[in-house]
Amino acid sequence: MTDKKITFGKIFWPSFLAVFIMTIIGLIIFSLILGGIVGSFGNFGPKPLAIKNNTVLHMTLSGEIGEKSSSTFNPGSFQMDKKIGLSDILFGLENAKTDSKIKGVFLEIDNLNCGYATAREIRNAINDFEKSGKFVVAYNGGEVITQKEYYVSSAADEVYGFPSSAMEFIGLGAELSFFKGTLDKLEVEVQVIRGSNNDFKSAVEPFFRENMSDSSRVQIERYLTSMWEDIRTDISADRKVKIEKLNMIADSAFIRKADDAVKYKLLDGTKYRDEVISLMSEKVGLDEDEELELTAFEKYAKKKFYQSQMLAKSASPNVAVILAEGDVSVDGDGLSSQQICKLFQEVRKNKTIKTVVFRVNSPGGSALASDEIWREVKLTNEKKKVIVSMGDVAASGGYYISAPATAIFAEPSTITGSIGVFGMIPYTGKMLQNKLGMTFDRAATNQHSVMTTNRKLTPEEYMLVQAEVDDIYDQFLSRVAEGRGMTKERVNEIARGRVWTGRDALEIGLVDKLGGIQDAIAYAAKKANISSPKVLYYPLKKSDKWGELFEQFEEEQANEIHVSQQGSMPQELVNYYNQLKSIESMSGMQMRMPFELLIR
Numbered sequence: 018m019t020d021k022k023i024t025f026g027k028i029f030w031p032s033f034l035a036v037f038i039m040t041i042i043g044l045i046i047f048s049l050i051l052g053g054i055v056g057s058f059g060n061f062g063p064k065p066l067a068i069k070n071n072t073v074l075h076m077t078l079s080g081e082i083g084e085k086s087s088s089t090f091n092p093g094s095f096q097m098d099k100k101i102g103l104s105d106i107l108f109g110l111e112n113a114k115t116d117s118k119i120k121g122v123f124l125e126i127d128n129l130n131c132g133y134a135t136a137r138e139i140r141n142a143i144n145d146f147e148k149s150g151k152f153v154v155a156y157n158g159g160e161v162i163t164q165k166e167y168y169v170s171s172a173a174d175e176v177y178g179f180p181s182s183a184m185e186f187i188g189l190g191a192e193l194s195f196f197k198g199t200l201d202k203l204e205v206e207v208q209v210i211r212g213s214n215n216d217f218k219s220a221v222e223p224f225f226r227e228n229m230s231d232s233s234r235v236q237i238e239r240y241l242t243s244m245w246e247d248i249r250t251d252i253s254a255d256r257k258v259k260i261e262k263l264n265m266i267a268d269s270a271f272i273r274k275a276d277d278a279v280k281y282k283l284l285d286g287t288k289y290r291d292e293v294i295s296l297m298s299e300k301v302g303l304d305e306d307e308e309l310e311l312t313a314f315e316k317y318a319k320k321k322f323y324q325s326q327m328l329a330k331s332a333s334p335n336v337a338v339i340l341a342e343g344d345v346s347v348d349g350d351g352l353s354s355q356q357i358c359k360l361f362q363e364v365r366k367n368k369t370i371k372t373v374v375f376r377v378n379s380p381g382g383s384a385l386a387s388d389e390i391w392r393e394v395k396l397t398n399e400k401k402k403v404i405v406s407m408g409d410v411a412a413s414g415g416y417y418i419s420a421p422a423t424a425i426f427a428e429p430s431t432i433t434g435s436i437g438v439f440g441m442i443p444y445t446g447k448m449l450q451n452k453l454g455m456t457f458d459r460a461a462t463n464q465h466s467v468m469t470t471n472r473k474l475t476p477e478e479y480m481l482v483q484a485e486v487d488d489i490y491d492q493f494l495s496r497v498a499e500g501r502g503m504t505k506e507r508v509n510e511i512a513r514g515r516v517w518t519g520r521d522a523l524e525i526g527l528v529d530k531l532g533g534i535q536d537a538i539a540y541a542a543k544k545a546n547i548s549s550p551k552v553l554y555y556p557l558k559k560s561d562k563w564g565e566l567f568e569q570f571e572e573e574q575a576n577e578i579h580v581s582q583q584g585s586m587p588q589e590l591v592n593y594y595n596q597l598k599s600i601e602s603m604s605g606m607q608m609r610m611p612f613e614l615l616i617r
Contacts (some may be wrong), residue, residue, distance in 0.1 A: 059288035068118045068317070069310050071301045074109075075123045076314035078169065082106070082131040084378050084408060085556070086319060101315055103135055104340070104554060105407075107535060108325065109318025110142045114149040120301050121152035123293075123311065124173055126166045132409025134428035136165055136520070138533040140172035140251065147174060152300055156293050157182060157284075162275065164189075164248075167283070171252045175296075178275030180287040186272040188264075189241045189248075195223045204448040205368075208474055210440045210482050211256035211514070212490035218437035219565055220515025221294070236516050240432065243518040245427045258282055294609040326558040333369040334553035336542055337375060344388070345382030346416040351416075352379045354389035360555045362392035365400055369554070372545035373403045374537050375422060381414030384489055387419075390497060395421035402544055407528070408433045412516060416527070417493060418557065420500035423544070425528040426537040427519030434527055436497060436513025438490045440482060447472040501526060 058520070085102035114197035124143070129136075143153050157166060160506045162184040170176050178184065200207065207224035219233035229237070249263045266272060278284040287295070290489055298309045341551050343351025364370050377393065381387065396422055397403050405411075405419040407427040412435035419425055427433055449455040449471065457465045465478060476483065491505075494512060498505045503526065511517075511525045521526045530540070542550040 021044060045127040051182045062371075068116070068192055070118050071120050071303070072118050072310045073121050073123050073297055073301065074119055074314040075114055075125070075311040076106075077125045077127070079126070079128050080130055080167075081133055082129070082139075084376060085350045085554075099315075101318070102340075103138060103316040104338075104534070105315075106139060107142050107533075109314060109323045109438075110146045110547055111535075112321045112325075113317070114146055114151070119151065121154065121297065122314070123297060124153055124155040124254060126155065126157055126205050129163070129166045129169065131165075131167070132432075133165065133248065134407070134409040135248070135428040136169050136431075137251065137428050137430060139582060140169050141533060142535075143169075143257070147172075147347045152297075154293060154297055154300075155185075156288075156290065157275070158290060161185065162278075167247055167278075168252065171255050171283070172285065175285045176256075176283075177286050177288045177293055178278060178284050180275065180289065182275045182287075184272050184275050184278050186267055186278070186283065188240055188267040189245045191237055191241060193223065193229065195227050197223070197225055197227050200224065203306060204451055206444040206473070207480070208442045208444060210442070210479070210486050212438050212510070213438065213487055215437040215490065215514040217516070218435070218439055221441055222440050224441065231329075231514075233570070239521070240518045243520055244430045247520065252283075261307070276297065310443060323558055325552075329551045329553045330557070332551055333601040334539060334551045335365075335369055335371045335545070335547050336374065337364040337367070337370045337372075337555060338374045338538065338552055339555045340363070340376045340416075341390075342376075342378040342408070344417070345379055345386045346596035347383060347386045347389075352382070354386035356556070357390050358393045358398040358417075361390075361397050365397050365464055368370045370401065372401055372541040373397055374406055374534065374541050375403055375404045375419070376408065376534055376537075377411040377415050377419050378408030379415035379418075380410050380412055380434065381417070384414065387414035388417040391421060392471050398423055402541065404537050404544070406532075406534040407433055407519065408534075413437065413514075417496060420497045422500070424530065424540065426530050426532045426534075426540070427522060427528040428533060429518060429531055431522075431528075433519060433522050434466060434511070434515055434517040436493055436508065436512035438486050438493060439514075440486055442474065442482070443470050444473045446473070497527075 041302055055089045060090070065611055081100055083100050084104065086105050087100045087102075088290060113122070122143075131139075144530060145344060147153055152175075153173040155170035155176045157170055157177070157180075158179045159166070159182060162182050164185050164187070167176075167184065169184065185315045204338075207221075207227055209221040210610065213219050216230070216232045217235075217236055219230060222230060252258070266283075272278050275284060275287045279286055289476060294309055298307070301309065303309060326423050339357065341352045345352050345354070347353060347354045361373075385443055402423040403421070405422040407415075407419065407425065408431065410432040411419055411427070412433050416433055416436060429493040446457065450458075457469075458469045459469075459472075461467045465481075469476070493504045494508045497503070497508045497512070501508070511527065517525065519526060519531060523531055532540075538550065538552060549616060557575070561593055
């Protein structure tokens with residue numbers, strides 16, 4: 018009997034086909050099961066959240082706070098990476114004021130990531146909530162209680178810290194990164210072209226300097242001083258500690274741990290978490306054997322906000338709020354003219370909408386995209402008044418798109434202005450030749466046909482680019498002058514690329530009022546003679562059925578706001594990565610903030 022050889026193909030292909038078919042069947046079954054579960058949520062959005070009597074809302078602020086909430090599925094962890102928006106937070110606190118089942122708020126803060134303007138809006142909302150007679154107890158339980166975290170928590174009726182937590186209260190400081198030394202080693206030269214008098218437009222300084230220029234230092238020190246004054250004023254009002262004493266505490270670095278903060282009356286005490294829970298149980302009036310009813314603030318806020326948006330949408334909304342956040346670009350995930358222009362066109366056509374609040378949180382970006390958005394804001398303002406609400410930053414291109422509005426609101430610590438333009442053209446020819454041995458040759462029909470990074474600009478070409486930059490800057494001045502009712506000469510005096518805080522911007526006429534987004538909405542409704550505002554936010558709020566599904570798989574996070582961090586890299590590396598990513602995305606002339614700062 019002869020042994021028959023079994024070929025590889027006879028084994029592999031039937032096995033592969035069987036596995037493939039079973040995989041497809043498995044996916045179909047899995048999808049049907051998930052589809053059934055998701056379908057159980059119904060066609061009308063999330064089910065109402067059941068709130069019991071004597072409930073305390075548990076708000077955990079951790080990670081980034083954005084302008085709008087978002088949730089994306091992370092296949093690596095099989096979880097939803099969630100970010101809560103400022104609008105949800107403000108709405109949740111406003112709604113909880115009149116909710117008879119809500120007795121108070123338990124605020125926990127750890128690794129908070131937001132600007133001081135956002136922090137101030139949250140603490141103002143906490144102060145307003147407390148006026149209802151309900152309590153807010155704040156607990157700082159992280160390894161380190163940062164100054165910004167303390168700033169937010171200091172708005173609470175009672176503020177506690179973990180017994181062994183370190184704490185910082187040392188004033189504000191900023192650090193800039195400079196790349197000239199690195200570029201010199203690589204033999205890369207960056208050819209910088211700014212508006213002719215844009216000496217404050219220091220966004221380009223890291224590429225040709227090793228330290229801050231005098232003008233850059235002046236504006237940074239001024240707005241840090243202004244922000245620190247506002248922070249001390251707010252803390253002083255809530256903690257009943259004199260402003261001068263707060264400055265003395267920071268100057269002398271008296272606070273290094275939570276116990277020090279108790280000594281200087283910045284904290285009411287140090288407690289373990291269970292002790293804080295017991296304290297709130299007493300406030301609610303529970304017996305020793307009764308368990309405190311904690312409900313996740315995130316769920317409460319998001320569901321209430323979603324329900325209000327569905328009602329507003331179906332009941333003829335009369336106030337539109339357009340949320341715009343990120344770098345200004347033509348398209349992409351940030352503040353894209355492609356999306357924002359479409360939203361303005363939509364609200365212009367909506368006959369029930371009488372006024373628009375444009376929430377801007379942007380350091381600027383593409384000059385072309387900024388001009389596209391400027392046009393839509395102007396057209397809308399001619400038909401329906403547009404009121405701008407500035408977030409943490411609304412500078413350069415972020416200010417450009419705000420200029421045609423009827424009125425501009427900013428927080429005292431908002432970073433704004435930076436009216437200026439720049440361009441950067443790297444010269445890489447020497448690096449490629451000396452490091453890699455590459456050389457280049459060219460053929461062209463005309464003198465300037467080959468504009469490349471592998472040869473330096475000629476003096477004539479440099480002047481051509483300079484003229485283009487100056488033309489865009491002149492247009493910037495004209496846009497601001499027209500929108501703000503100023504002369505171009507006056508705008509030029511306060512422009513030159515200089516950054517201002519919201520408080521200083523109010524004094525020089527770049528903004529009209531100090532306040533947050535809720536103040537801007539109230540002002541817009543009043544100006545439009547709307548007695549009963551029905552506010553609809555854009556982009557429109559959608560039912561997040563997948564988010565609802567995966568929340569069921571994350572029971573351990575049911576009572577906290579989980580905000581995703583940017584990967585697992587150290588934050589310093591994340592900051593550098595974001596800077597490089599921002600540089601890579603630059604195309605054409607730029608209207609950007611003059612620097613990127615890490616403010617602590």
